Amino acid sequence: MAPKPEITIHDIAKKLNISASTVSRALKDNPLISEATRKKIKKAAIEMGYRPNVMAANLRTRRTNTIGVIVPLINRHFFSSVISGIEDVAYKQGFAVTISQSNDKLEKESTIAHSLFSNRVDGLILSIGMETQSYDHLKLFSERNIPLVFFDRIVEEIPAHKIVVDDFGGAYRATQHLIEQGRKKVAHIGGPLNLQIYAKREAGYRKAISDAGLQINENQILHNSLTRQDGLNAIKSILKTKERPDAIFCANDTTALSAIIHLKERGIKVPEDIAIVGFSNEPFSELVTPSISTIKQPGFEMGQKAAELLIKQIGSKTKPKAYETIMMETELIVRNSSQRK
Amino acid sequence: MAPKPEITIHDIAKKLNISASTVSRALKDNPLISEATRKKIKKAAIEMGYRPNVMAANLRTRRTNTIGVIVPLINRHFFSSVISGIEDVAYKQGFAVTISQSNDKLEKESTIAHSLFSNRVDGLILSIGMETQSYDHLKLFSERNIPLVFFDRIVEEIPAHKIVVDDFGGAYRATQHLIEQGRKKVAHIGGPLNLQIYAKREAGYRKAISDAGLQINENQILHNSLTRQDGLNAIKSILKTKERPDAIFCANDTTALSAIIHLKERGIKVPEDIAIVGFSNEPFSELVTPSISTIKQPGFEMGQKAAELLIKQIGSKTKPKAYETIMMETELIVRNSSQRK
DNA sequence: TTGTAAGCGTTATCAT
DNA sequence: ATGATAACGCTTACAA
Numbered sequence: 001m002a003p004k005p006e007i008t009i010h011d012i013a014k015k016l017n018i019s020a021s022t023v024s025r026a027l028k029d030n031p032l033i034s035e036a037t038r039k040k041i042k043k044a045a046i047e048m049g050y051r052p053n054v055m056a057a058n059l060r061t062r063r064t065n066t067i068g069v070i071v072p073l074i075n076r077h078f079f080s081s082v083i084s085g086i087e088d089v090a091y092k093q094g095f096a097v098t099i100s101q102s103n104d105k106l107e108k109e110s111t112i113a114h115s116l117f118s119n120r121v122d123g124l125i126l127s128i129g130m131e132t133q134s135y136d137h138l139k140l141f142s143e144r145n146i147p148l149v150f151f152d153r154i155v156e157e158i159p160a161h162k163i164v165v166d167d168f169g170g171a172y173r174a175t176q177h178l179i180e181q182g183r184k185k186v187a188h189i190g191g192p193l194n195l196q197i198y199a200k201r202e203a204g205y206r207k208a209i210s211d212a213g214l215q216i217n218e219n220q221i222l223h224n225s226l227t228r229q230d231g232l233n234a235i236k237s238i239l240k241t242k243e244r245p246d247a248i249f250c251a252n253d254t255t256a257l258s259a260i261i262h263l264k265e266r267g268i269k270v271p272e273d274i275a276i277v278g279f280s281n282e283p284f285s286e287l288v289t290p291s292i293s294t295i296k297q298p299g300f301e302m303g304q305k306a307a308e309l310l311i312k313q314i315g316s317k318t319k320p321k322a323y324e325t326i327m328m329e330t331e332l333i334v335r336n337s338s339q340r341k
Numbered sequence: 342m343a344p345k346p347e348i349t350i351h352d353i354a355k356k357l358n359i360s361a362s363t364v365s366r367a368l369k370d371n372p373l374i375s376e377a378t379r380k381k382i383k384k385a386a387i388e389m390g391y392r393p394n395v396m397a398a399n400l401r402t403r404r405t406n407t408i409g410v411i412v413p414l415i416n417r418h419f420f421s422s423v424i425s426g427i428e429d430v431a432y433k434q435g436f437a438v439t440i441s442q443s444n445d446k447l448e449k450e451s452t453i454a455h456s457l458f459s460n461r462v463d464g465l466i467l468s469i470g471m472e473t474q475s476y477d478h479l480k481l482f483s484e485r486n487i488p489l490v491f492f493d494r495i496v497e498e499i500p501a502h503k504i505v506v507d508d509f510g511g512a513y514r515a516t517q518h519l520i521e522q523g524r525k526k527v528a529h530i531g532g533p534l535n536l537q538i539y540a541k542r543e544a545g546y547r548k549a550i551s552d553a554g555l556q557i558n559e560n561q562i563l564h565n566s567l568t569r570q571d572g573l574n575a576i577k578s579i580l581k582t583k584e585r586p587d588a589i590f591c592a593n594d595t596t597a598l599s600a601i602i603h604l605k606e607r608g609i610k611v612p613e614d615i616a617i618v619g620f621s622n623e624p625f626s627e628l629v630t631p632s633i634s635t636i637k638q639p640g641f642e643m644g645q646k647a648a649e650l651l652i653k654q655i656g657s658k659t660k661p662k663a664y665e666t667i668m669m670e671t672e673l674i675v676r677n678s679s680q681r682k
Numbered sequence: 683t684t685g686t687a688a689g690c691g692t693t694a695t696c697a698t
Numbered sequence: 699a700t701g702a703t704a705a706c707g708c709t710t711a712c713a714a
Contacts, residue, residue, distance in 0.1 A: 004484045008691055019701045024693060032699060051481070054459040055400045056691035059706050064396070074440070075421035083415065087442075091449075096456050098439040099415070101428075108432075115437050118395040140392070143345045257628070287598070289630040349707055360685045365709060375683060397707035400690050 007050040016044055027052070058120065066096045067310060068116035070126040072104045072153070077282050078299045079127070082151060085303020086125060093311055095122070104129040104225070110137040123147040123310045128155060130225055133194050147313035149306045152297075153195050154325075161309040162325040163302045167197045170295040170330035171204030174277040175249050177293070177332055179212045181340040183247035183275055187220035189234045189259070190251045198223075201251050201279065220245055224255075231258025239266070246274055247338070253278035253285045256292050260337060276337040290336035298328050348391045357385055368393070399461065407437045408651060409457035411467040413445045413494070418623050419640045420468070423492060426644020427466060434652055436463070445470040445566070451478040464488040464651045469496060471566055474535050488654035490647045493638075494536050495666075502650040503666040504643045508538045511636040511671035512545030515618040516590050518634070518673055520553045522681040524588035524616055528561035530575045530600070531592045539564075542592050542620065561586055565596075572599025580607070587615055588679070594619035594626045597633050601678060617678040631677035639669050 009023040016023075018037070026033045026041040033041075044050075058064045067090050071079040083099055090097045098121070102109035109129050116124060117140045124141055127150065135155055141148045142158065151163040178186050188205050191198030202221070209216050219241045224230035231254060238245065250256040256278030263270050270276055270290055278285060278294040285292035305326055313320060350364040357364075359378070367374045367382040374382075385391075399405045408431050412420040424440055431438045439462070443450035450470050457465060458481045465482055468491065476496055482489045483499065492504040519527050529546050532539030543562070550557050560582045565571035572595060579586065591597040597619030604611050611617055611631055619626060619635040626633035646667055654661060 006485075006691090010691080020691090021693080021702080022700055024691095025700085028693090034699060037699080049484070051455075052459055053400070053461065053691050055396050055405070055461055056706090057693070059394070059396045059400055059708090060691080060693045062706075074415045074424065075418060077416060080416035083442075091452075096460075097441070099441070100438070101424075111432075114392075115395075118393055119437075120394065120396055143390070144347075284625045284628050287625050287629045347707090351707080361707090362686080362709075363684055365707095366684090369709090373683060378683085394707050397690090398709070400692090401707080401709045403690075 004049060006053070007048045008053070009050075012041060012044050012048060012050060015048070016040060062120070064120050064122055065094060066098055066119070066121045067307065068119075068121035068124045068126075069097055069099045070102055070109060070112055070116075070124070071099070072102050072127060072129050074099060074101045076280075078152075078280050078297055081299025082127075082303035082306070085300040085305075086307040087303075088300070089304050089307040089311070095307075095311065102129040104131060106131040106134070113137040113140065117141065117144075117146070121146070122314045123149070125149045125151065125306050125310055127151050127153040128195070129153075130192050130195065145319065147310050149310045149313075151302050151306045153197055156196060159323050161306075161313070161320070161323050163306045163309075163328065164197070164325060165297045165302070165328045165330050167200035167330075168204040168207075170279065170297075170332070171201040171249065171251075172208045173204075173330070173332045174279065174293075174295055175205045175208035176212070177334065178247040178249060178275055178277060178338060179208065179214065181247075181271075181275055181338060184214055185217065185220075185243060185245040186214070186247040186249055187217070187238050187245035188222070188249050188251070189226070189231060189238075189255045190221060190223050191226050192223060198251055205249050217241065217243060217245070226252045226255050228254055228258050231255030232262055235259040235262045239268075244274075248274060248276050250276065250278045253280045253282040253292055253294055256294070256337070257284065257288060260288060260290065260292065271336065271338050271340075275339075278337075281333060286335060293335045293338035294333050296331040296333050302328055345390060347394070348389050349394070350391075353382060353385050353389060353391060356389070357381060403461070405461050405463055406435060407439055407460075407462045408648065409460075409462035409465045409467075410438055410440045411443055411450060411453055411457075411465070412440070413443050413468060413470050415440065415442045417621075419493075419621050419638055422640025423468075423644035423647070426641040426646075427648040428644075429641070430645050430648040430652070436648075436652065443470040445472060447472040447475075454478040454481065458482065458485075458487070462487070463655045464490070466490045466492065466647050466651055468492050468494040469536070470494075471533050471536065486660065488651050490651045490654075492643050492647045494538055497537060500664050502647075502654070502661070502664050504647045504650075504669065505538070505666060506638045506643070506669045506671050508541035508671075509545040509548075511620065511638075511673070512542040512590065512592075513549045514545075514671070514673045515620065515634075515636055516546045516549035517553070518675065519588040519590060519616055519618060519679060520549065520555065522588070522612075522616055522679060525555055526558065526561075526584060526586040527555070527588040527590055528558070528579050528586035529563070529590050529592070530567070530572060530579075530596045531562060531564050532567050533564060539592055546590050558582065558584060558586070567593045567596050569595055569599050572596030573603055576600040576603045580609075585615075589615060589617050591617065591619045594621045594623040594633055594635055597635070597678070598625065598629060601629060601631065601633065612677065612679050612681075616680075619678075622674060627676060634676045634679035635674050637672040637674050639671075643669055
């Protein structure tokens with residue numbers, strides 16, 4: 001069966017003996033067009049199976065009504081919550097959303113950014129990858145005044161709206177909670193310090209320790225990429241240090257999970273011997289035994305906020321006078337991995 | 342600061358006193374262009390900060406080098422594995438991938454399909470939502486000969502390549518395993534039967550039961566949308582039936598999880614009193630206590646295969662003579678929720 | 683090896 | 699209220 005031919009506004013125009021511009025206007029509900037012709041045109045469009053060629057329209061209008069989103073990994077509860085929040089407001093405002101994952105690779109992040117730029121997305125929302133330390137691929141957007149909004153893993157130096165959570169406060173609260181449970185020697189499994197979120201989490205941790213008048217054992221502060229394997233290496237390494245800690249604050253739930261599993265295997269009791277707190281409230285944290293105490297981040301709301309700011313910026317043709325950094329509150333969720341018995 | 346102006350091939354041409362077509366050809370590495378001018382042009386392009394306008398090129402070539410992907414939910418390990426598989430082969434072949442989630446809503450699925458069509462994606466890979474029972478939004482693609490590949494949740498009637506797993510075999514194996522553990526009364530929490538995967542899983546379950554000469558209690562076969570809440574309702578309802586089952590085969594891990602949690606709360610022992618097997622091998626299944634026995638599906642490979650078939654089809658201008666249905670093998674993973682003690 | 687010119691399907695400007 | 703025409707930025711016969 002031969003494919004249906006592409007129907008264009010010209011085909012509709014010819015059929016109805018009117019001009020293409022009238023068709024275009026009618027389909028866009030331009031009020032200049034009379035009710036009667038508008039109806040006639042829309043009817044014909046449906047009958048003929050007309051489908052607008054968005055590329056042509058975009059080329060002409062220099063707008064795509066598309067928002068690009070780059071996240072490190074779509075299969076993380078936090079990130080997919082943010083994406084859902086973005087979609088929630090974007091769709092309501094008539095924007096399409098195209099999602100890409102960088103897999104925490106700078107090269108892929110850069111490729112995607114170029115691709116999104118070349119496709120002329122109207123704006124970009126992103127959370128940078130662990131490797132990202134140079135920002136040429138993002139300059140593209142700022143140079144051409146294409147709105148950019150960062151969330152979570154932001155780049156401080158780039159002028160743009162930023163949606164973050166209170167990483168410092170959350171980490172402080174998490175560490176303080178461990179101390180309140182009577183722990184004196186709290187270790188830390190942290191992320192790469194080029195990402196501000198991890199630097200802030202570590203800072204919050206350090207502050208909580210020093211506010212409580214306790215000591216930090218620098219050998220028990222580790223930095224890695226926070227994968228399952230990294231977590232395993234980290235906990236092993238911590239167990240080899242001289243004074244075994246009685247608690248660990250992990251910069252994410254994945255490493256908290258690794259730690260818990262390894263400690264169980266070694267017969268070290270969680271939380272009795274070593275208490276654990278994670279960060280992010282991944283769904284698995286409440287399912288493991290013991291369930292993982294963690295810091296909850298409002299992902300969906302962050303996505304909504306990011307999309308709102310971005311779309312507002314897309315709408316106004318002038319640059320915002322000032323860039324906002326919106327800090328969302330976190331919440332400590334106490335579960336079994338940290339409770340005093 | 343004023344935004345940098347858009348640089349076009351004409352700007353480059355003017356600067357170098359050559360024609361735009363030469364620039365276009367050089368940038369595309371057309372062998373007709375001499376080495377010298379090619380180099381000169383590429384150098385200028387970089388210096389001037391040229392970024393191709395993909396929309397214009399697409400409009401002209403009627404190709405976007407973009408693959409659309411629609412999945413019910415990106416935040417499911419199975420689906421995000423498939424997506425990673427798709428990206429793996431697509432990027433290598435120079436295709437961009439744009440991912441969307443339908444949230445199992447027909448309306449959203451339809452909106453997305455129309456949007457992808459209007460943006461003239463070169464091909465579509467999709468797994469339909471739970472509500473999807475009419476396929477007008479997919480006819481669009483077949484009518485215009487835009488290649489379509491289904492995976493997992495396929496539509497039997499639509500002519501297209503299909504990548505599925507052996508749902509029947511997996512379910513058969515899962516149920517057989519329960520029977521081998523000495524279970525005589527196996528219940529089933531199933532999905533909506535308009536989705537073939539769930540119909541097949543139920544069929545596999547039924548076959549295993551009858552092959553073993555056991556009876557099915559039709560009151561203990563339930564159908565729902567397999568959410569956490571649905572699973573909870575289902576297990577409650579099963580517990581109310583006259584002859585309590587000694588095993589349950591759940592059509593996904595989510596409902597298996599609900600069942601396990603509820604049974605624990607009620608003091609009913611898993612697997613001693615009721616053994617459970619799920620389906621999909623979501624990451625949480627090995628983390629819960631007891632860990633969930635389940636059927637593993639090769640998501641990444643399915644994605645790779647889907648992308649390969651799609652891209653091959655995009656490449657050839659003729660319709661494939663026959664549409665393949667590729668069935669991938671599943672694997673039973675035995676964990677604690679089903680082991681005889 | 684390079685240039686000229688037409689055209690992809692739409693929208694915007696200017697007429698009528 | 700509608701039409702004619704040019705233009706968006708690129709690719710591609712065809713010509714030179």
